[in-house]
Amino acid sequence: MSESTEEPGPSEPSLDEQIAAYQREFRDLDPQVEQAVSALGRLNRRMNVAYGRQVAALGISNAEWEVLKTLVLSGAPYRLGPGELAKRLGLTPAAMTHRIDRMAGEGLVTRDRDENNRVRVIVELTDEGRTKWLEAMRMASDFEEDLLQDLSGDERGVLGELLVRLLRRVEHAQPDAGGRLTDLD
Amino acid sequence: MSESTEEPGPSEPSLDEQIAAYQREFRDLDPQVEQAVSALGRLNRRMNVAYGRQVAALGISNAEWEVLKTLVLSGAPYRLGPGELAKRLGLTPAAMTHRIDRMAGEGLVTRDRDENNRVRVIVELTDEGRTKWLEAMRMASDFEEDLLQDLSGDERGVLGELLVRLLRRVEHAQPDAGGRLTDLD
DNA sequence: CTCGAAGACTTTAGCACTAAACTTAGAAGG
DNA sequence: CCTTCTAAGTTTAGTGCTAAAGTCTTCGAG
CATH class of the missing domain: 1.10.10.10 (Winged helix-like DNA-binding domain superfamily/Winged helix DNA-binding domain)
Known part of the structure; x- marks a missing residue:
């Protein structure tokens, strides 16, 4: 069980390791879906930690x-x-x-x-x-701005557009149109 | 923050309204950046609510x-x-x-x-x-799978790739190479 | 061999949150 | 007017977390 020394804050296996491990335990997993969803979750957690530190500096x-x-x-x-x-x-x-x-x-x-x-x-x-x-x-x-620094203007636009489409799907939660996804709020 | 990560949800202004309001109050805001970041945060919150409901059904x-x-x-x-x-x-x-x-x-x-x-x-x-x-x-x-239903295979790949790049930037938090972004954990 | 230090949990005190009961002001009906 | 109802906040009880102190086992030095 590989582990290096760490400190407060989540210490997890790498994203690739995590996806590989899930696939071993659960064959039906779509790695593409899992990559997007897991990266989104992790990214958001890290960002919240960062925001917390920043505003803490303001008291x-x-x-x-x-x-x-x-x-x-x-x-x-x-x-x-x-x-x-x-x-x-x-x-x-x-x-x-x-x-x-x-x-x-x-x-x-x-x-x-x-x-x-x-x-x-x-x-x-x-x-x-x-x-x-x-x-x-x-x-x-x-x-x-710093976080998105490595992305070109086009890439930023694409990222925002894709996320907005997902958000719309979740927020509108259509009773029907092909998927269920109801009752989210 | 961690995890679970934040947190709120239900009655917010629409994303577009929110970004417009921020721009009125803070001229320096890049709407493209704000769109991506805000959509990511909201999407994550909604998803966590959804996961909570799903697993609650399992007790x-x-x-x-x-x-x-x-x-x-x-x-x-x-x-x-x-x-x-x-x-x-x-x-x-x-x-x-x-x-x-x-x-x-x-x-x-x-x-x-x-x-x-x-x-x-x-x-x-x-x-x-x-x-x-x-x-x-x-x-x-x-x-x-349901959430990503509206995205094509290519789009899913792009979304995952872009998020992974951002995640790498946050997780590696290079001491320097153009950006600061240090001390995230 | 014994003492002291370190490591791995557990316990305690205190904080922020939820659910549910309570308080009070205004609205509605007889 | 008096109920009764409803809306908006607050209070209470109980949960789950953090930080810090405490306990117990193991290890190392003299």
């Missing part, structure tokens, strides 16, 4: 960065309710309550009751939060 | 499936120590202790002390665990 967590991104995406005046934030981030409202507590304590957002409807709460990005978002965005886009 | 969690996969990948006789499992999955040994507790209770693996070195523990896949892995693998490969 925020990946989770906090997600909230900042969502508020910025909502456009000026950068306000959303906890429920809406939770829905967009795929969390429960309970989790948002605590995340917002923390972020309000750090000055990244404010939390106030809506004066027109006192059941509602409004979370609003502060200037500091917006600045953190901008700094994180700069780091992230530099990192992404 | 196991995504986390348990990861352990089964790792043991099968190690090859017969499907044995690894908790520390090695933790390293490959990117978890702490403490987390593995509890995960193995659960899985041993469910009969998916056995946990025994190594008789030759009583400090070591050996986690071994049971027949039931191996069967579960096979069932999950069948579901996963059907799902993946």
